[in-house]
Amino acid sequence: AGSSPLKDEL
């Protein structure tokens, strides 16, 4: 599980 933000979403 990643902790980076969901920057691939809009």
Place this chain on the structure above:
Amino acid sequence: MNAFRLLADLTHLLSIIILLVKIRTTKSCAGISLKTQDLYVLVFISRYLDLFTRPLSLYNTPFKLVFLATSITIVYYMRYHKVVKQTYNKDSDTFKHYFLILPCAVLAFFINPKFTFIEVLWSFSIYLEAVAILPQLVLLQSSSNIDNLTGNYVFMLGAYRALYLLNWIYRFFAEDVVRWIPWIAGLVQTALYADFFYYYIKSWRNNERLKLP
């Protein structure tokens, strides 16, 4: 990319198209909250600053540009178009939307994925989007009848985040993705529509005009 996500983004786009069609064809913004629209401009500007910092994407970049351009266009129509601005229900659009901005900013300051300018603004935009519909819902509740385009606009706007919830559930199982900030904000955002959804579906099933009690 999965079907829920694609459908969510298209639903979001469709909601904006419905609103623009309403404004352009009827030359009216009756029933639309300028305060909610102002908040969306703020949401998109603070979230899509990454247009300058991230590599271009064939999918995300056009969407971001369209969301920015259309939200600014809608606010421009409601404020400055000489016919449209006269149809704005200023006296019923009473929600104190400035009181939403500060708590979201404070929350973003403390709860963010990383304490950087871009990440704090991104968190702020997620929190603000979750509650940005409130002035619109308050305005609808004071309207004696809600036209179809306005009802469909709000429904699509709610459906978009509900579809994102499905996308997040899918990604949790398929991609092992865990992202608490957008999940909880998205859940709150969708929950705010629950009442509206209920009356929207009820009026649709009974073939009646939408009216919120």
